[in-house]
Amino acid sequence: MRYLPLTDTDRSAMLETIGAASVDDLFVDVPEVARLDGPIRDLPMHASEMAVEKHMRGLSKQNLAAADAAFFLGAGAYRHHVPASVDHIIQRGEFLTAYTPYQPEIAQGTLQMLFEFQSQVARLYGCAVANASMYDGSTACWEAVAMAGRVTRRKRVVMSGALHPHYAEVVKTMAKFTEDVIADAKPAIQAEPDNDGLISRIDDETSCVVVQYPDILGRLPNLEEIAEAAHAKGALLIAVNTEPVALGAIKSPGELGADIVVGEGQSIGVGLQFGGPYLGLFAVRDKKHVRQMPGRLCGETVDADGKRGFVLTLSTREQHIRREKATSNICTNSGLCALAFSVHMTLLGEKGLRQLAAENHRLACIAADKLSAVPGVTLLNNSFFNEFTLLLDGDARQIVRDLSQQNILAGVSLARLYPDVEEFSGGLLVALTETTTEEDIETLCSALKEKLS
Template sequence: MRYLPLTDADRSEMLAVIGAARIDDLYVDVPDAARRDGVVDLPLRQGEIEVERAMAMMAARNRAAGQGPFFCGAGAYRHHVPASVDHIIQRSEFLTSYTPYQPEIAQGTLQYLFEFQTQVAALTGMDVANASMYDGSTAAAEAVMMACRVTRRAKVILSGGVHPHYAETIRTLAHVAGAEVVSRPLAVDAETKVADGLDASVACVVVQTPNVFGTASDVSAVAEAAHAAGALMIVLTTEAVSFGLLKSPGEMGADIVAAEGQSIGNGLTFGGPYVGLFAAREKFVRQMPGRLAGETVDADGRRGFVLTLSTREQHIRRDKATSNICTNSGLCALAFTIHMSLLGEVGLRRLAALNHAQARKAARALGGIAGVEVLTPRFFNEF
């Protein structure tokens, strides 16, 4: 945004319009203890050139992730995003449009959401996917709440391999909802031990693969144990590229899948906005949070798109809503959809294989250093 200074006359005119005598009147509700006395020690009345120069000097102290190797991982990944992705999402009809309250007017938006859902369902091996969530962690928390609604139970078993930020988000929402969260001990192979001691009070078992340590696990046995106890299995994934190489959650018996889609089509952007992926079995669709775009035909038989389900509190009675999701970074979902379309199935498999090959190369090099031990024999990215 450009630097637009205001004159004293401008401020007086604006205050008069809203019925305030001075700027301090805007903050009368802020407690005195929270206010700062005096003037902040900053230079006053700087022109645009001076401000731009000062901000550039501050920004120069940063080191961008793109300036060198980036090994943060743990849910934040820097993959190459083709220039065509940014070019398309910057088209005015996508960049400036807001989800309308008469959604059928925006056929282009509904179509790309439908395509997004189709891609997510195929990646996860599930029957149905929604039109995206805020990010992977909130998708995980929503998945737990959905499992509690479906099973009418309130106990959640959390694998020790779940990303700590995801686990904290789940605990926060579960606390408010009155659900009990039981966390298993941290372990590189935590997913193999999470199903021990399940009983009829458990709503769901939450596992992550690849987990926060990078371990890729076949959780089919966990699904069997959960289902035997009448519980659901939720599978989390923080790196969507792994879907191109590993067995899908649906193939392993998952009932609900929550994942982070940032690594496809989206940059790091200092931690957000990201794009949450959410998929489930069709029999649970009425309990899914968020929106669901569907395909139909109009009165003249022409193909069209609608919001098939939108069980959020702004569309139906609050006590019947499955979520309160609102503006959920739909542009990030579009970037994901475009990048996935450009990659195709073969391209995604090649990208995933390249990631794994490079990670194995790094693991071999590090493992050859005295005193360094690679603890994860089966991994994707992290090790």
């Protein structure tokens, strides 16, 4: 049965206290088209447990698992091999049941893991300090924008047109509540990122410049040039990375001048998982900005007996301090996903990460050469890591749908990411990782030849 402890009188008293005429007044910001006007249609009011299990099994059979297809999807979520030992370790009771280290003296294992995780992220990003993680890459991106506003005391945000559109939408949505002005740009289909156009939009009121590295089309922007231009105007450079494996092959954003580096950690230790839960990474290059970081920061210390110990060094979220002094209202840090990231990164080590990145790039180069040789296919990029953009002589979105019926997940059509941009109709974003075989590449080439002939 349902547990409804409140009476009608209780509800009326609460509504009166907050000045609302009815419960519906609390949902006025939700578009009417998205609100239910009754029970969900076509859903029975009740069913037996066995009937529901049978129905759900039937629905699950409609899924095409990544491992059962020639897989070329990317655009911010990547299929990498996660060693079985990662899952074995995170399933240990002391990790699986841990929540959050409110009492450091009895949460030393969790704190040590987060301290080591922070150390790994800081080194990966080329920064001085990383926090104990965020929800995901898109919300980490917004938190970086908010932090830049606190540091610079400015409200104008310059966003690259090549920032992942989902990340851009999160920033725009949150900015509605903070009065930040978002100066964005339309994405352009061209071989190289429009660095000059981005730099031309930076002015004396700019708080930060947001650039993805590698960008949504797989290209590599010149972060050093952008950082120099941003710093000349007193703005911060925020670098967004959605594929951390790339940093085993290319220079870290912090090394290239980025002030705040954020991104998605899913590629390392965390499976695709139908879209979540994922892991937000956040780091700063300059220690003087640490107190403006969102979330939590674990630190190393010694106890009264001189023994090594771990503590929450900084915790500026609203659960711990007065709301008006909080840098963020983030209430967790995706701790289990952070643990999976840290375990996988530990297993790889620096040498393993570099080898993994090299294999990803090798396969991507093979695929780019073979796919661009298919009649009706043009490679857009001059440079890339493991993801690149193809221009097809046809509707890429329809081609992706058709090939999925052949157990080929050919990539992400740009029309899916940018449904309102007509010139993107033939764009196809293709990603390769160590899980892709050369046989998979040949399968995709043959399928495209047939579709475009």
